[in-house]
Amino acid sequence: MDGLIVDWASQVAEVELKDVLSRRWAHSLGVARRAASIGAILGKDADLLMAAALLHDVGYAPRLARTGFHPLDGARFLRDEHGADERLVRLVGNHSFALLEAEERGLREELEAEFPLLEEPLLVDALVYCDMTTTPDGEPTTARDRVAEIVGRYGADSVVGRFIRRAAPEIFAAVERVEAALAVQPR
Template sequence: MWAYDLAQALLSDDLPRRWAHSQGVAGRARTLTAILGADAELLEAAAVLHDIGYSPRIVDTGFHPLDGARFLRNVEHVDERIVRLVAHHSCALLEAEERGLREELETEFPLEEPALVDALIYCDMTTTPDGTPTTTPARVAEIVGRYGPDSIVGRFIRRAEPDIHAAAQRVEGRLALA
């Protein structure tokens, strides 16, 4: 799939752990095929691409969802639904607010369908930095531990925590019914 090639080119050499995480998130996305139907491939592409904004080759604002989405839209001309998922992955609006970029993110990139937003949150927030499965509480704790509770990311992830858990529960509920 083209998305893997692009993500690998941007992440594997400079950020191998981020590349491992992205591959794990995409693997998790493949487990949701039963509940996503025709959108399964779209989610998998967004999953493997969600963190490309960390690539030193495309960093602009330093806010990876915005930088990644702009690159996908402006340089790669990727499907707008994938771009919107990357822009808003894992409650990005709350982090954008912490960074003073909420209006930019909201104005440039409308939200995607809620079920897909939930699915990408689930995939990202149930995958460790090394690409292995985890739980949302463990993932949030890991992020706070890595960045510190008083950092922008630490503050944002604590604010987003209820939404992250709720999204994961909605996805798990859909999976149980499938």
């Protein structure tokens, strides 16, 4: 990967989100800032993390929504319209424990078949960390506050509320693993 993928991802995300979903765009920019701040723990994959951070919510764009499940819609868009890097597409399709939400929506088999989870735990955890420690407005937060905000926004008994409550222990564990990796990173 090189910086070109980050520039490309920024352009695509901006075109799809900035004017139609400005808050989602602000969140994506905040997630990308988080990615930039932790990229050193990923070495050569730092640019891939940045690109995934910028594009992780692109599937929310109204013109891209087919299933109503943004990780799947976003991954399909990146694969089908842009021929994007397979690892990037799989990160977007599976960001922040999307398989659990896909299960709630009856889409787990579809997501797993098209976009298998990457077997790169630190990279996957890093995207969870960036997404789940950034508010909808792009500001830093804690994972616990972010989960609470999501439950409050969607309601505990909604599909998203059920999913995020199921995913919370995994989210918190991923954030802890990234924080542990950051703690041993040379300064």
